[in-house]
Amino acid sequence: MYKLLLSLRYLRTRFIALASVVSVTLGVATLIVVNSVMNGFATEMKSRLHGILADIEMSSPGLGEIPDPEMHLSELQEICGDELENMTCLVRVPGLITFEFRGRQWTQQVMLLGVDERTFSNVCEFQPFLQNSHKQKTLDFSLADSGYSDRLGDCGWSYRRDKESNRRQVEAILEMERRRNSYDAMLGQEKAEDHSAGASTGTEPAVNFIPLPSAAPDINAIVSVQQELESPMPITPFDPASRHRRQLSPSEMFNPNRDQYPGIILGIGLANRYVLNPETGEKEELFLIRPGDDVSITLPSAGDNPQPVIDNCTLVDFYASNMHEYDQTFAFMPLERLQRIRGMIDPVTGSASVSSIHMRFREGANLEELRNKIESHFAASYLYFPYVIQTWQDTQRPLLSAVDIELTILNILLFMIIAVAGFGILATFFMIVVEKTRDIGILKALGAPSTGVMSIFLSYGLSLGAVGTGAGIVIGLIFVRQINGIADGIQWLTGREVFDPTMYFFKEIPTIVSPGMVCWVAFGAMTIAVMASVLPALRAARMHPVEALRYE
Amino acid sequence: MSTSEPFSMLKHENPTHVKAIRSGARAGLRVARPIAIRTIDVHKSYRRKGIEVPVLKGVDLEIPDGGFTAIVGKSGSGKTTLLHLLGTLDVPDAGEVWYDNQRIDNLPARKKDRLRNQSIGMIFQFYHLLPELTALENVLVPQMVGHGMFSYFRNRKKFSDRARELLDRVGLSHRLSHRPGQMSGGEMQRTAIARSLITSPALLLADEPTGNLDEENSQIVLDTLFRLCREDGITLVMVTHDDRIASQADRCVNLVNGRVE
Numbered sequence: 121m122y123k124l125l126l127s128l129r130y131l132r133t134r135f136i137a138l139a140s141v142v143s144v145t146l147g148v149a150t151l152i153v154v155n156s157v158m159n160g161f162a163t164e165m166k167s168r169l170h171g172i173l174a175d176i177e178m179s180s181p182g183l184g185e186i187p188d189p190e191m192h193l194s195e196l197q198e199i200c201g202d203e204l205e206n207m208t209c210l211v212r213v214p215g216l217i218t219f220e221f222r223g224r225q226w227t228q229q230v231m232l233l234g235v236d237e238r239t240f241s242n243v244c245e246f247q248p249f250l251q252n253s254h255k256q257k258t259l260d261f262s263l264a265d266s267g268y269s270d271r272l273g274d275c276g277w278s279y280r281r282d283k284e285s286n287r288r289q290v291e292a293i294l295e296m297e298r299r300r301n302s303y304d305a306m307l308g309q310e311k312a313e314d315h316s317a318g319a320s321t322g323t324e325p326a327v328n329f330i331p332l333p334s335a336a337p338d339i340n341a342i343v344s345v346q347q348e349l350e351s352p353m354p355i356t357p358f359d360p361a362s363r364h365r366r367q368l369s370p371s372e373m374f375n376p377n378r379d380q381y382p383g384i385i386l387g388i389g390l391a392n393r394y395v396l397n398p399e400t401g402e403k404e405e406l407f408l409i410r411p412g413d414d415v416s417i418t419l420p421s422a423g424d425n426p427q428p429v430i431d432n433c434t435l436v437d438f439y440a441s442n443m444h445e446y447d448q449t450f451a452f453m454p455l456e457r458l459q460r461i462r463g464m465i466d467p468v469t470g471s472a473s474v475s476s477i478h479m480r481f482r483e484g485a486n487l488e489e490l491r492n493k494i495e496s497h498f499a500a501s502y503l504y505f506p507y508v509i510q511t512w513q514d515t516q517r518p519l520l521s522a523v524d525i526e527l528t529i530l531n532i533l534l535f536m537i538i539a540v541a542g543f544g545i546l547a548t549f550f551m552i553v554v555e556k557t558r559d560i561g562i563l564k565a566l567g568a569p570s571t572g573v574m575s576i577f578l579s580y581g582l583s584l585g586a587v588g589t590g591a592g593i594v595i596g597l598i599f600v601r602q603i604n605g606i607a608d609g610i611q612w613l614t615g616r617e618v619f620d621p622t623m624y625f626f627k628e629i630p631t632i633v634s635p636g637m638v639c640w641v642a643f644g645a646m647t648i649a650v651m652a653s654v655l656p657a658l659r660a661a662r663m664h665p666v667e668a669l670r671y672e
Numbered sequence: 673m674s675t676s677e678p679f680s681m682l683k684h685e686n687p688t689h690v691k692a693i694r695s696g697a698r699a700g701l702r703v704a705r706p707i708a709i710r711t712i713d714v715h716k717s718y719r720r721k722g723i724e725v726p727v728l729k730g731v732d733l734e735i736p737d738g739g740f741t742a743i744v745g746k747s748g749s750g751k752t753t754l755l756h757l758l759g760t761l762d763v764p765d766a767g768e769v770w771y772d773n774q775r776i777d778n779l780p781a782r783k784k785d786r787l788r789n790q791s792i793g794m795i796f797q798f799y800h801l802l803p804e805l806t807a808l809e810n811v812l813v814p815q816m817v818g819h820g821m822f823s824y825f826r827n828r829k830k831f832s833d834r835a836r837e838l839l840d841r842v843g844l845s846h847r848l849s850h851r852p853g854q855m856s857g858g859e860m861q862r863t864a865i866a867r868s869l870i871t872s873p874a875l876l877l878a879d880e881p882t883g884n885l886d887e888e889n890s891q892i893v894l895d896t897l898f899r900l901c902r903e904d905g906i907t908l909v910m911v912t913h914d915d916r917i918a919s920q921a922d923r924c925v926n927l928v929n930g931r932v933e
């Protein structure tokens with residue numbers, strides 16, 4: 121009883137104990153915050169990487185191909201058995217995309233990925249990163265009417281039609297201009313003829329007459345030219361005239377108001393730029409192209425002698441995984457389309473080769489073991505090319521090991537901080553024991569056993585540890601909860617950006633508080649507090665009562 | 673046998689009278705009372721910087737049960753050391769210490785602790801109260817030490833009542849919740865007396881309890897001490913160098929150069 125009473129009283133009356141409590145509190149809070157943030161970063165990053173990458177990827181090195189994927193798929197199914205949940209085939213080829221922005225052609229290099237609409241999302245996390253809510257539910261490569269994220273602004277079919285009608289208006293104006301010029305020229309010619317022949321022919325001009333009283337374009341006139349340009353051709357297959365017209369102008373077959381090229385989904389980083397708005401002084405997102413715009417892609421054909429292949433695509437959506445590396449390189453297309461334009465389909469057998477096969481396994485499957493199994497199966501046979509078989513960790517090894525090293529070093533540093541706190545407690549306790557020498561003598565004179573005296577200081581250490589740890593946990597958890605606000609506050613105070621979302625894969629600082637970690641930190645801090653009080657407590661217990669009583 | 677006379681004659685300063693009482697008490701006690709404490713050829717020396725300093729050089733002492741025994745002597749004669757040996761706070765280098773027909777100098781530490789806690793009360797010159805605790809809590813400390821948490825908790829009412837009663841008897845019922853720092857020397861010493869008596873010991877060892885007090889407070893403390901010991905029938909052994917106090921004793925032990933004269 122006296123042990124408890126005294127240790128509580130010491131805790132309440134010794135200000136020096138507060139220093140120990142504060143050091144424990146700070147140590148615990150720091151550990152919780154750092155571990156939560158690191159844990160958040162690592163987990164978020166890993167889950168993103170793991171989601172985007174398949175569990176195991178079997179790919180042909182370079183631009184090589186895996187012929188007859190169906191056979192490979194069935195063999196993989198045989199090797200992996202029940203562990204295997206889903207598989208999908210991919211074509212991966214570097215290429216260029218070209219699009220028009222503000223009247224200029226922009227070309228960027230991309231990694232074109234041909235994905236199987238039906239199976240790709242079962243293997244790799246893909247749809248959640250799309251910006252169209254319909255495509256997030258069911259993946260397709262058609263342009264949508266609605267459902268695009270507000271971030272993109274105006275896009276989709278309405279945007280495409282507006283753009284097209286603008287284009288046609290411009291075309292109509294230009295056409296009108298052209299006709300006026302030719303009309304003027306004709307009038308001039310007629311005048312000259314009249315002048316020479318002395319009589320008017322009175323014939324109608326070859327083109328429709330459009331009165332142009334002034335240089336300013338009349339809207340009605342533009343509309344009528346436009347309507348004329350768009351006037352429906354008699355599109356009946358039996359009409360030789362119309363067939364003739366179609367052959368002459370193939371653009372008539374493709375109406376951007378109604379039609380789209382094969383869809384392509386671009387990484388958002390390929391399309392957006394952050395530009396300074398001079399009015400607000402803040403950076404704003406500017407899209408060079410939007411869903412609804414057309415792009416053209418250039419890519420090498422497959423086979424022995426690669427030739428550049430050019431194709432038109434319509435941008436149907438953006439892919440924003442927040443992994444900048446991916447967002448700035450990937451362009452997704454339907455697998456079959458990419459196979460066809462690259463010439464990957466065997467004209468004899470009709471079998472299309474692929475670049476890689478991606479596999480998703482049952483939760484908790486041992487990926488390393490499966491990888492080795494697959495590797496040994498394919499390496500053993502001369503039938504196969506030496507495929508590159510990697511787990512998602514293998515693929516991102518440099519990044520993951522960097523994160524691991526960071527975590528290890530951070531934990532070592534933090535441990536040193538806690539050790540400093542531990543020595544602080546040790547020093548404080550020695551001082552308290554020296555200060556309390558007389559009390560120890562008194563207690564011993566009153567019959568307190570050495571173990572009792574010792575346990576006063578041990579329980580003192582424990583209660584210091586408990587109070588410090590408790591406060592540390594509370595402060596740490598509050599800090600973690602408010603970390604983004606705190607980061608903003610620090611940014612506001614210092615004017616320097618604490619967390620730059622463009623540097624990382626996340627919009628804000630991710631945190632994950634794991635209860636196990638908090639328990640370990642609490643346990644560790646309590647242990648250090650008790651350990652630090654053991655030596656002083658032993659010293660107190662060994663003190664000779666007579667000498668302790670004499671102590672001044 | 674009346675113990676009230678010596679306590680009440682504190683103001684008389686007649687050396688012959690003191691001597692008479694001393695010898696009379698000595699003669700009377702030897703026959704009438706059992707021996708409470710006995711030391712046999714007790715030696716004790718301290719080692720300071722490699723030099724051994726002998727303090728007690730063969731002390732043979734018999735203190736009878738009941739009454740007031742004063743241990744007198746000059747500074748450095750070993751009075752306090754002897755008292756510590758009697759109270760098992762220290763161990764003699766040679767010789768034996770007996771209390772209540774039991775050798776106590778070689779008891780295991782746990783039994784010594786128990787003995788100090790239950791059977792022997794101690795008062796010191798510098799009061800030795802715990803500064804963090806109130807007067808009441810200080811008085812209760814021996815009970816807290818002697819009982820486990822649960823047993824103390826069960827009996828806390830009883831203990832607290834006893835502590836209040838003792839503080840009342842030493843005249844401090846109005847100072848229960850004061851800390852030692854807020855009390856005068858006399859009050860602190862009276863608190864210490866109450867503390868020493870909380871476990872109802874049979875023996876009270878006092879080490880110059882008035883050495884740090886002025887005359888008036890000394891008087892109050894001594895009166896309190898004598899009264900309580902008399903009322904409760906406690907054997908009081910007091911180390912003092914004050915002849916006036918020694919003259920009140922039933923028996924006086926004069927320590928000269930580490931030996932009983």
